[in-house]
Amino acid sequence: MMKRIFLTLLLFFIFSLTLAQNWQELKGEHFIVYYTKDERFARQVLDKAEIYYRDIASDLGYPRYSEFWLWDKRVKIYIYPDKDSFLKETGQPSWSEGMADYGLKQIMGYNLSNVFLESILPHEMAHLIFRDFVGFKGEIPLWLDEGVAQWAEKTKRNYIKNLIKKAYEEDRLLSLDDLMKLDIRNIKTGNEVYVRSTTSKDGQPRVLFLSGDNLVNLYYLEAVSLVGFLIERFGSDSFSYFCRQLRDGKRLNEALRLSYPNYIRNIDDLEKYFRKYLSE
Ligand SMILES: [Zn+2]
Known part of the structure; x- marks a missing residue:
């Protein structure tokens, strides 16, 4: 019996060795990149990551000299090494490009x-x-979290600005009150129609009739545009102050004020x- 367990364990050990990536x-400075075969791409990832790190920290108004993610x-x-192994080892759905x-x-x-x-x-x-x-303690609203993350995808900013201006021109914006209260995770994509009240x-x-897909897209578009607006119009220091107020438990109106x-x-x-800002 013992021998059998030992054999099984040994086989399992050899099996997992062949499965594991040879990293x-x-x-x-702030990242360690693990790769299996293509050092050039790994180097590119590392260089980009260091640039993003500086850009995001300064956009968010992170205190200039507090270094984080060191050592x-x-x-x-x-x-x-390829998409198949990424999907297999992370258990992600087939459309996923990273996590x-x-x-x-x-x-x-x-x-x-x-x-x-890039994204x-x-x-x-x-x-x-x-x-x-x-x-993780404070009540950070989802629009803010996802807005910040999308704003970091710099290559999409112009595209996003065009989309939101168009939505504004065509009177298709969700009210901000709705944006703040909507729990987008409950929205079912598909044939359902959602009715939202807003203003022109x-x-x-004004009343909007939206499919689940359209509602989700509009939510993300408005979230990133609102973050972009706050940072571009009033600067990163005020933005980080605003986020800290929410972190410390202030209600939205008080944090804004x-x-x-x-x-x-x-x-x-x-x-x-x-x-x-959208009309300019
Ligand atoms: Zn996200």
Whole structure:
């Protein structure tokens, strides 16, 4: 019996050895990239990650001299040799181009994926940096979390600006009150139609009929545009102050009033300035 268990264990051990990737590592200041075959791509990932790190931290108004993710706190990035092995080892759905494990501070992608390099990497890094910044305790609304992460995908910013301006022009914006209260995770995509009340450009009540897909897309579009607006119009220092107020348990209106005292006292003011920004 013992012999049999031993044999099974031995076989399992050999089996998992053949399955495990043979990781090589590339160390940077704030990241360690693990890869199996293509050092050039791994080097590209590392260089980009260091650039994103600086950009995101400064966009979010992270205190300039507080360095984070150094030495043993470095974030680990795993580059699987191809999409198949990435999907198999991470258990991700087939459309996935990358993922992050926020608890372990790891980001995973696969070799030569441009989507990973340009979108997933900055997006997931922004989630990680934002979590470092605001922690897990406070009530951080989803629109803010996803807005920050999408804003980090710099190559999409112009595209996003065009889309949101068009939605504004065509009077298809969700009200900000709705954006703040909507739990997008409950929205079913498919044939269901959602009815949302909002206001038009000239302040008239208006009703939107949206498919689940359209509602989800609009939610993400408005989330990133609102974050972009706050950062571009009022600067990163006020933005980080605003996020800290929410982290420390302030209600939204109070956090707005404390962070933007000369402009925004509540969500209605926020909506007014946001729409003005979109009309310019
Ligand atoms: Zn995200």
